[in-house]
Amino acid sequence: MIRVLATGTFDLLHPGHLTYLKECKALGDELYVIVARDSMIRHKPKPVIPEDQRLEMINALKMVDKAILGSDEDIFLPLIEIKPDVIALGYDQHFNEKELKCELQKRGSCATVVRIGKSEQCALCSSAKIVKKIIERCS
Ligand SMILES: Cc1cc2nc3c(=O)[nH]c(=O)nc-3n(C[C@H](O)[C@H](O)[C@H](O)COP(=O)(O)O)c2cc1C
Numbered sequence: 001m002i003r004v005l006a007t008g009t010f011d012l013l014h015p016g017h018l019t020y021l022k023e024c025k026a027l028g029d030e031l032y033v034i035v036a037r038d039s040m041i042r043h044k045p046k047p048v049i050p051e052d053q054r055l056e057m058i059n060a061l062k063m064v065d066k067a068i069l070g071s072d073e074d075i076f077l078p079l080i081e082i083k084p085d086v087i088a089l090g091y092d093q094h095f096n097e098k099e100l101k102c103e104l105q106k107r108g109s110c111a112t113v114v115r116i117g118k119s120e121q122c123a124l125c126s127s128a129k130i131v132k133k134i135i136e137r138c139s
């Protein structure tokens with residue numbers, strides 16, 4: 001049984017998220033997802049949708065076996081329980097694969113780290129672009 005872990009903010013769901021999660025699921029047998037906490041998102045504007053609501057949407061997707069809210073202190077804490085075999089980074093996630101692998105090994109995890117490519121198949125496949133478009137419409 002290969003357990004794959006996907007991660008992300010998943011604010012304002014769009015088809016790019018679905019492609020990412022489907023490709024993650026195809027890497028193994030079961031897909032776990034860590035949904036980022038509002039308090040941990042410091043590298044971009046805070047999400048529009050509150051964390052519990054973002055979690056509810058991800059848990060409702062058929063390719064997702066289990067989604068949880070991440071830790072609000074240490075991103076490595078949830079991995080102790082999840083014990084993923086594969087960690088699938090999205091195309092724009094700011095982690096370096098080798099550095100992440102090294103940090104995982106320090107903590108006793110042998111998970112493989114892979115990078116999923118970008119899907120170009122929809123016109124508005126970015127939460128930030130959706131927010132920008134709404135602001136333009138309203139101004
Ligand atoms: C292995 C791993 C574990 C993570 N664990 C957490 C966590 O426990 N809590 C959290 O808020 N974010 C966690 N994150 C980070 C977010 O889920 C997300 O990757 C981050 O916000 C940047 O991605 P995004 O800009 O695509 O949303 C983790 C990321 C990775 C790669």
Ligand SMILES: Nc1ncnc2c1ncn2[C@@H]1O[C@H](COP(=O)(O)OP(=O)(O)OP(=O)(O)O)[C@@H](O)[C@H]1O
Nearest residue numbers: 008009010016020090091092118119125126127128
């Ligand atoms: N078009 C896409 N193709 C493939 N993967 C995507 C696409 N859009 C998002 N993802 C992946 O989905 C995961 C969650 O994405 P995230 O929450 O950062 O949404 P986003 O739309 O990329 O946000 P933003 O536009 O604010 O950067 C990330 O791993 C990201 O790489």
